[in-house]
Amino acid sequence: MALKPEELLKFLAQSLVKAPDQVEVKTVDKGRTMVLELTVAPDDMGRVIGRQGRIANAIRAVVKSATSNSRKKYVVDIV
Numbered sequence: 001m002a003l004k005p006e007e008l009l010k011f012l013a014q015s016l017v018k019a020p021d022q023v024e025v026k027t028v029d030k031g032r033t034m035v036l037e038l039t040v041a042p043d044d045m046g047r048v049i050g051r052q053g054r055i056a057n058a059i060r061a062v063v064k065s066a067t068s069n070s071r072k073k074y075v076v077d078i079v
Helices: 005-016 042-049 051-066
Strands: 024-030 033-039 073-078
Touching (some): 005 024, 005 042, 005 051, 042 051, 042 073
Parallel strands (some): 033 073
Antiparallel strands (some): 024 033
C-alpha cells in the first residue's frame, strides 16, 4: 500500500528534524497542480533545506517520483 504524497512528505520531514511533532503539511489545490506546503519549527528549517538547498531538492525529487503516475502535478513548498 502506497503512502499519499502528504504522508510521504510528512514522514521524510519528521525523519530529518529534531521536533517531529511540529511538522505540518497542508495541501492547496490549484487546478492541475497540488501544492504541498511544509511547515517545520524555525530551528529545524536548516535541516530541511540543507546546504545550498540540496536536501530540499532531494525531498522534491522523491515526492515527484512518487507522484509520477498521478494526473496532477505535485509541488513541494517549504514555508
